[in-house]
Amino acid sequence: MCEVRVTGGTLPQEEINAYIDRAREKYRREPRAIDIAVDGDFVELRYDFGHVPFDRIRRITGYLVGTLDRFNDAKRCEEHDRVKHAV
Structure with missing residues (x-):
């Protein structure tokens, strides 16, 4: 369930529930707090929706990839031989 912290005053439960419903509708996720x-x-x-997992996407040899798992041997070799530039 959603943890609710109210500071600086009090609110009726109906208004708190409306804010929770607003978060669900606007962000399409269940708020943690x-x-x-x-x-x-x-x-x-x-x-607070908690941790949102994401994968790092990089452009390698002209392709946008998260991992090299699906590269064939030739593409893996191309990735290994590429020149990496410093940022």
Whole structure:
């Protein structure tokens, strides 16, 4: 379930539920936690969705790849012999 932290005031449960529903609709993911900072009539929302895994994509020998697993022997050799430039 979503952990909710409210600072600077109090909010009715219906409003908190509306903020949780907003996060689900806007980001299409379940929030792990929501920080709600109340400042008079305004609120500041901070959503925490947890760790998002991603693969590094590189351009190698003209191809965008994440890993070299699907390269054949010739393409692996080409990758091995390429000149790597410093950034």
